Amino acid sequence: MHKKLEARNVNVFYDQTHVIKDVNLAVEQHSVTAFIGPSGCGKSTFLRLYNRMNDLIEGFRKEGEILIDGRDIYQRDLRVEDLRKKVGMVFQKPNPFPKSIYENVIYGLKIRGVNNKNLLDETVERCLRQAALWDEVKDNLRKSALALSGGQQQRLCIARAIATEPSVLLMDEPASALDPISTSKVEELIYELKSQFTIIIVTHNMQQAGRVSDKTAFFYLGELVECDSTKKIFTNPTDSRTQDYITGRFG
Amino acid sequence: MTHLEAEIKNLKTELLDMFHLVRTQLEKSRESLVRLDKDLAREVMVNEKRVNAFELKVDRDCENTIALFNPVAIDLRFVLACLKINSNLERIGDIADGICQFVLNIKMEPEKDLLEATRMMEMFDTSIEILEEVRLAFENEDTRLARSVFKKDELLDEINMNANQAVAEFIKNHPDRINQSLYLLSSIRKLERVGDQCKNISEEIIFYIEAKVLKHKSREQKQA
Numbered sequence: 001m002h003k004k005l006e007a008r009n010v011n012v013f014y015d016q017t018h019v020i021k022d023v024n025l026a027v028e029q030h031s032v033t034a035f036i037g038p039s040g041c042g043k044s045t046f047l048r049l050y051n052r053m054n055d056l057i058e059g060f061r062k063e064g065e066i067l068i069d070g071r072d073i074y075q076r077d078l079r080v081e082d083l084r085k086k087v088g089m090v091f092q093k094p095n096p097f098p099k100s101i102y103e104n105v106i107y108g109l110k111i112r113g114v115n116n117k118n119l120l121d122e123t124v125e126r127c128l129r130q131a132a133l134w135d136e137v138k139d140n141l142r143k144s145a146l147a148l149s150g151g152q153q154q155r156l157c158i159a160r161a162i163a164t165e166p167s168v169l170l171m172d173e174p175a176s177a178l179d180p181i182s183t184s185k186v187e188e189l190i191y192e193l194k195s196q197f198t199i200i201i202v203t204h205n206m207q208q209a210g211r212v213s214d215k216t217a218f219f220y221l222g223e224l225v226e227c228d229s230t231k232k233i234f235t236n237p238t239d240s241r242t243q244d245y246i247t248g249r250f251g
Numbered sequence: 252m253t254h255l256e257a258e259i260k261n262l263k264t265e266l267l268d269m270f271h272l273v274r275t276q277l278e279k280s281r282e283s284l285v286r287l288d289k290d291l292a293r294e295v296m297v298n299e300k301r302v303n304a305f306e307l308k309v310d311r312d313c314e315n316t317i318a319l320f321n322p323v324a325i326d327l328r329f330v331l332a333c334l335k336i337n338s339n340l341e342r343i344g345d346i347a348d349g350i351c352q353f354v355l356n357i358k359m360e361p362e363k364d365l366l367e368a369t370r371m372m373e374m375f376d377t378s379i380e381i382l383e384e385v386r387l388a389f390e391n392e393d394t395r396l397a398r399s400v401f402k403k404d405e406l407l408d409e410i411n412m413n414a415n416q417a418v419a420e421f422i423k424n425h426p427d428r429i430n431q432s433l434y435l436l437s438s439i440r441k442l443e444r445v446g447d448q449c450k451n452i453s454e455e456i457i458f459y460i461e462a463k464v465l466k467h468k469s470r471e472q473k474q475a
């Protein structure tokens with residue numbers, strides 16, 4: 001299996017606070033990896049390392065290497081804009097732009113100067129289909145994205161994230177603000193998308209981690225306690241802290 | 252198809268494979284007994300390890316499905332039923348294995364008179380037929396067919412009950428064939444258990460499809 005993402009001896013500090021402690025983690029291509037752990041354990045911070053979203057936080061300091069396809073993404077000559085074309089992100093709350101559905105999907109391509117109408121039309125249809133939203137919105141592509149339901153907005157954000165053809169998708173609690181039906185649609189979508197993308201999902205919902213991921217990484221107090229196949233983690237975890245967390249004994 | 256639906260479909264396919272494996276074991280044990288084919292009996296005993304390994308695999312997959320997907324309602328009942336059906340099938344595999352052990356122990360082909368008097372082959376055929384019917388009921392979610400098994404099991408019970416008398420008389424007339432007769436009687440007892448296991452499987456099929464618990468109910472209540 002190709003190691004798509006690799007973290008080597010990663011430590012992160014916010015000023016004097018040591019928030020990620022010597023984490024080593026490899027993520028295989030075309031897999032879904034779930035990050036779980038109690039609030040404040042560092043899982044979102046760790047996720048945001050992969051697209052350098054922490055860089056502008058005051059006091060942020062990182063040690064160690066984060067590699068994508070074998071290349072350190074914190075090298076000076078790497079442009080963050082280029083990195084983010086390869087690494088898409090979906091956030092906890094749907095955040096469509098106050099524009100039409102169509103314009104939301106093509107936003108990333110537009111700012112890169114793509115103007116070919118046929119290409120844009122094709123991209124909109126392909127991405128909305130991949131995001132399992134096409135059938136619901138195909139007759140209203142010029143409608144404001146803000147008029148969609150929460151679940152539809154989140155799937156639109158996923159369509160927008162994949163329109164620039166990234167190879168990695170980061171999802172920070174993508175279904176926590178959604179109702180159960182929308183949650184299940186987004187989960188099914190994640191399952192479908194893994195054939196084309198390498199996906200990392202941060203979730204507080206352990207059942208969700210079980211349903212969607214191939215591997216699960218458990219973080220606790222900034223440490224990566226255990227990372228293994230999701231089946232192993234949910235049936236017979238190695239570390240007693242993982243067991244205590246997934247069985248609800250703490251956190 | 253949702254991820255859970257795919258898992259459930261996979262579990263069903265695995266269990267149907269287990270049905271097939273166990274049925275083949277039972278058929279081969281029948282053949283090995285009729286022809287006193289010790290090689291075939293040994294083959295069944297070797298394959299028993301495959302049945303055991305398959306049982307563990309299905310168990311593990313059920314455990315994973317519960318742990319990862321938290322199935323509810325009919326999905327949960329299906330997984331719970333799979334666990335029990337799996338265990339029942341494994342026991343039928345044990346029965347085929349046990350009969351083959353007898354085949355290895357007896358020295359000459361079973362007497363035709365004794366087979367006829369005990370209705371041994373009828374019992375074998377009925378057991379295999381019932382097993383096939385519960386497999387079809389499981390595959391097609393057919394609770395009517397599952398219920399029909401309760402009636403057929405009575406035939407096995409009847410043959411089993413009459414076997415004592417038949418064997419006693421045979422021994423009286425052929426005192427040199429005591430061992431063979433006892434082995435056969437023991438095989439009949441085992442085949443009677445196949446009927447019980449199939450009945451249990453039928454109860455599980457009805458439980459998962461109709462959410463009705465038929466365990467410990469009278470025959471009339473089960474047929475309703």
